[in-house]
Amino acid sequence: METPALKTKGRSRFFAGLASTDHRAVARLYFFLSLLAVVLGILLSLLMRFHLVFPQAQVGWFAKLWPIGAEGGVMTPELYLSILTLHGTIMVFFVLTLAPLNAFGNLVLPEQIGAKQMAFPRLNLLSFWIAAASFAILLASFMGADGGPLSGWTAYAPLSVVGAIAGPGEGLGQTLWFFSIAAFSVSSLLTAINIIATVIDLRGPGMTLMRMPLTCWNWFVTAILSLLAFPVLLAAGALILLDRLGGTSFFVPAGLLVGDQTIQHSGGSPLLWQHLFWFFGHPEVYIAILPGMGIVSHLIANFSRKPIFGYKAMVWASISIAFLGLLVWGHHMFISGLNPYSAIAFSLLTMTIGVPSALKTLNWIATAWGGSLRFTTAMLFALGFVSVFVTGGLSGLFLGQPQLDAYFHDTYFVVAHFHLVMGIAALFGVFAGTFYWFPLMFGRMLDERLGKLHFYLTFIGAYATFLPMHFAGFAGNPRRYSDFTTFDFLAPSMPLQRWITHSAFCLAAVQLIFLWNLFRSLRRGATAPANPWEATSLEWSESESPVVRGPYEYSLPGEARDFLMQNEESRGY
């Protein structure tokens, strides 16, 4: 089928795109910022994995990079923790939040609902630049003379509050970290406002809410979740900064002794920080994963050439997941001294999330079932998403129970759980989206052969890396420790840890295939046809006719083709 080449706006003027308010240009900026972030995040994880199995290794360039943190080339536990903090922060905020929601949401959402732009294009560009500034501040927090902050992406008080006395990087580094997160919250809020207003007010003629593709529904629900969660992080960040800089006592208890010094604060509560943080932190998990769910729903329907199974159920499942996601923050605090009665309530609510999640999974399988499957790279990543989401989700059922969590909470079981269900699953959603919408972003196609090779190796690598962590968790292998070799009881798990490290390095190496494919295809990829995936949604449509049908009308009997675009009149009947 001969189709005209897709027109992309401003493709040849990439640098002009730095100040462009066009939604595709902003999407590309987010995409490349996330790409930079994920490369950095992966490199940091490799440093951690290397250190875990060779804790005494002397590496010359460690000493050059961190003269204090790695004196003599050996990484100190504090440096390990600061790398852990930066890895977590980068991955959660700048990869899992920015890529699925901001990059793809900006790229696709306005077009899929028949709008020409986001509701507030200048605000949109401003959000990006605030996010970019936030990223720069985060990196600066790591460059401090005394190293980076140590308190993890959750920045638990009092470690994150008491200042330089708590360790290197806890001075200026931690302060900058909080400023970075506050800026990121503002950026996310502005994006959420933009997406919500766009969906509510800029839908094109005929695009009813129940005709929106599931991608748009999920970006919409995610934006609402961002709107409710990020202000709490912003408020908590403001309070903790006042504790650090203004001498207040919101999160630091009275009579706290650090080293041999009394901390001059009185009466605050570290638990209060945990409540505020996780009120944001748990919805953040869904902010990361819901857009992926939308992308996967959209792609599985397309590449199965079947209508999505249970469209309305999928919409309501997303809404329920988001709603319940706001009520379960306490399951991160089962071992923080929470009242056992509240633990039961949080546990029950947590289990309830399994219902809409299972519904989604079953609907994905039912959609693919009996379809004329097209195993493109995007489809493979979508199916991979379902696999890792189920695997990671099942371990969530264990962790949602206070009695089991008491054992698992500080072990590698949790590391395995959240990396699979939130990290890898969301990244698979991003990969799927990248392969699917690359033509929309750059007018060219990614190489499918390299893509499939990348998928299979990544899929195997992800399981090889994160599945064994469950067993390490069963064995009581604690997380956040920088060195297992000094504990006798951990000696038996060292072969497993070595395996994980080797897998992680392979998994990271495999990503070079993706980078090669990406940058090669930017210049040399095949020119994209107008509707490369024979999709029904409006981003591939060159007509501006009003929408007359739902988003997943595939394999309609009596039609000349096996799909009808949303704004296309039936020709067959």
Next chain:
Amino acid sequence: MPRTLTQSNIGGPPPTLPEFPPGGGGGDDRDRPDRGGSRAASITGIIVLMCASSMTFAAFVSAMVVRRGLNNDWHALGLPRILYWNTAILILSSIAIDTGRRLLRRGKRVAFNWFWTVGTLLGSGFLAGQVIAWKQLGERGFYMAGNPSSAFFYVLTWAHAAHVIGALGAVMYVEYCALRYQLGPSRRTMVDVSAIFWHFLDVLWLGIMGLFVFWA
């Protein structure tokens, strides 16, 4: 927008929205293709922004409730009297701004300018009054780093003042356009959106005052 002002283009109601297509949204702004944005989107945007601000304040207040219950180190704050005057000034500014907005819909342009100017001045007066209140509290020994009640008072009033400064920026921009007779129908959305947010700051302030008068 026509530069020459006539009675027909300086007054009147805000532009009507295009007819909603069956079941759909407002669609693109058909008269301004490729610009994005529309009156309806601006109103939605400001409502959503108010939700975000409300969540921020809800987080502060919930932290305050928990913090107060944690220890017996909470000492009630004697509010400076000027805060009551500030409350009255803020409410009056809101009334002035809304009266102006209503007058503008009826085409009474000069009266709008007067009321909006009064509203802007009163709004600035509120901020000045807040600065005096903080100073008075400081003179009485209530600092940020002191008792948790004063810490929360400063947090909430600073956060509110930050909102007021932002809103004053918008209100002053409307004022600037109004005084230059550039407030044609296409800029009515700006007037309405600023007024809505200004009223929201009233409600927020009344909530904060209520909290400290009756509870903290």
